[in-house]
Amino acid sequence: MQLTFLGTSCMMPTKERNPSAAYLDYKRDGILFDCAEGTQRQIRIAGLNLAKITKILISHWHGDHVLGLPGLLLTIASLNLAHGVDIYGPEGSKKAFKQMFGGIAFETKFNITVTEVSEGKFYENNDYYLESAPMKHSVPCVAYSFCEKDRRRINVSAISKLGIPEGPLLGKLARGESIEWNGKKIEPDKVTRIVRGRKITFITDTRPNKNCKKIARNSDVLVIDSTYTSELKEKAEEHGHLTALEAAQIASQANVKKLVLTHFSARYKDTHPLEEDAKTAFNNVVAAYDFMRLKI
Ligand SMILES: [Zn+2]
Numbered sequence: 229m230q231l232t233f234l235g236t237s238c239m240m241p242t243k244e245r246n247p248s249a250a251y252l253d254y255k256r257d258g259i260l261f262d263c264a265e266g267t268q269r270q271i272r273i274a275g276l277n278l279a280k281i282t283k284i285l286i287s288h289w290h291g292d293h294v295l296g297l298p299g300l301l302l303t304i305a306s307l308n309l310a311h312g313v314d315i316y317g318p319e320g321s322k323k324a325f326k327q328m329f330g331g332i333a334f335e336t337k338f339n340i341t342v343t344e345v346s347e348g349k350f351y352e353n354n355d356y357y358l359e360s361a362p363m364k365h366s367v368p369c370v371a372y373s374f375c376e377k378d379r380r381r382i383n384v385s386a387i388s389k390l391g392i393p394e395g396p397l398l399g400k401l402a403r404g405e406s407i408e409w410n411g412k413k414i415e416p417d418k419v420t421r422i423v424r425g426r427k428i429t430f431i432t433d434t435r436p437n438k439n440c441k442k443i444a445r446n447s448d449v450l451v452i453d454s455t456y457t458s459e460l461k462e463k464a465e466e467h468g469h470l471t472a473l474e475a476a477q478i479a480s481q482a483n484v485k486k487l488v489l490t491h492f493s494a495r496y497k498d499t500h501p502l503e504e505d506a507k508t509a510f511n512n513v514v515a516a517y518d519f520m521r522l523k524i
Pocket residue numbers: 238239248290292293433491
């Protein structure tokens with residue numbers, strides 16, 4: 229599982245930073261979190277696969293999070309893929325999407341769905357599920373979690389000792405079912421161990437609110453709005469953003485493992501002051517930069 233940051237600036241693109249987008253590469257899926265202007269080019273520069281994108285999770289409809297959608301979708305549509313793209317976003321997303329594409333000739337059979345999400349689980353398959361929670365911003369806005377399901381790993385030496393062959397029996401054990409072997413019942417706990425699923429949470433843009441802690445709880449990685457340092461807390465309050473310290477406080481309360489700051493004001497050429505501000509409340513922190521890759 230790899231997470232690549234494609235844009236780490238807030239409103240204004242700078243020479244070094246594009247606005248909001250991140251690409252999660254997981255098994256057969258490419259999941260895009262936000263899609264700012266220029267995202268498809270960032271994907272190409274990063275060497276990621278546009279054709280793999282199956283889901284786009286939009287936090288809210290401010291330009292620095294969505295202006296790359298038309299270009300990206302037109303390109304994906306031209307690839308003649310067997311699958312479509314599912315877009316998720318907060319209340320009002322269907323109308324906003326329609327209006328955004330209103331003036332663009334989009335003559336294709338390519339299947340795009342738009343689903344409005346609010347609070348709780350909104351997608352699930354065998355490997356993972358996706359959750360959202362409303363945030364506190366100037367327009368409807370949601371945070372997202374990608375939650376991998378716990379899975380059982382087969383203990384190879386225990387299996388070979390018992391002489392159980394590869395095949396459907398191992399599949400049953402991996403699913404947590406007991407099997408019969410040589411006239412004996414084998415419980416899954418005897419020959420497998422549970423590997424905890426990984427969790428990644430994206431929170432942008434917002435002021436602190438109770439849902440931050442709730443959705444970020446026990447995340448392996450929390451990627452979060454950190455537009456200003458504490459010195460500019462008034463600006464954060466005025467524009468509906470978090471300071472680095474507030475982001476760190478959420479990470480600490482939510483028991484996350486790693487904190488990744490993003491969505492920086494263009495005034496920060498150097499992001500060390502943001503990291504330092506966060507470190508007063510949470511130690512394992514890094515300021516994201518465009519094309520930063522995290523293996524999770
Ligand atoms: Zn923003």
